[in-house]
Amino acid sequence: MAFIEEGDSVVAYTPALDLSTAGDNKEDAKRMFVEIVDIFFRDLIENNTLEEVLTELGWNKNTETGWQPPYISQEPVSVRMPVLA
Numbered sequence: 001m002a003f004i005e006e007g008d009s010v011v012a013y014t015p016a017l018d019l020s021t022a023g024d025n026k027e028d029a030k031r032m033f034v035e036i037v038d039i040f041f042r043d044l045i046e047n048n049t050l051e052e053v054l055t056e057l058g059w060n061k062n063t064e065t066g067w068q069p070p071y072i073s074q075e076p077v078s079v080r081m082p083v084l085a
Contacts, residue, residue, distance in 0.1 A: 001013065002014070003026055009029075010022060010024070010025055010028070012026075015072050016059075016070060019040060021035075021036045054067055
């Protein structure tokens with residue numbers, strides 16, 4: 001999970017599920033994130049779309065270990081910003 005400060009809020013985001021939520025601080029964002037993940041999975045199960053959605057998100061189903069999330073890496077990248085006159 002990544003935490004991104006945006007103004008007075010903190011965004012919690014996970015690319016493995018392509019989900020994000022926000023809170024007033026990191027702990028609030030984390031609490032909200034746990035709640036949104038629970039709602040997300042309950043919805044997938046209720047609508048019988050768990051396998052379809054996880055597959056679209058790059059997850060792999062292993063008969064021995066269950067669903068495995070995609071490998072996601074992050075690294076800093078330097079970019080040049082144009083200076084506007």
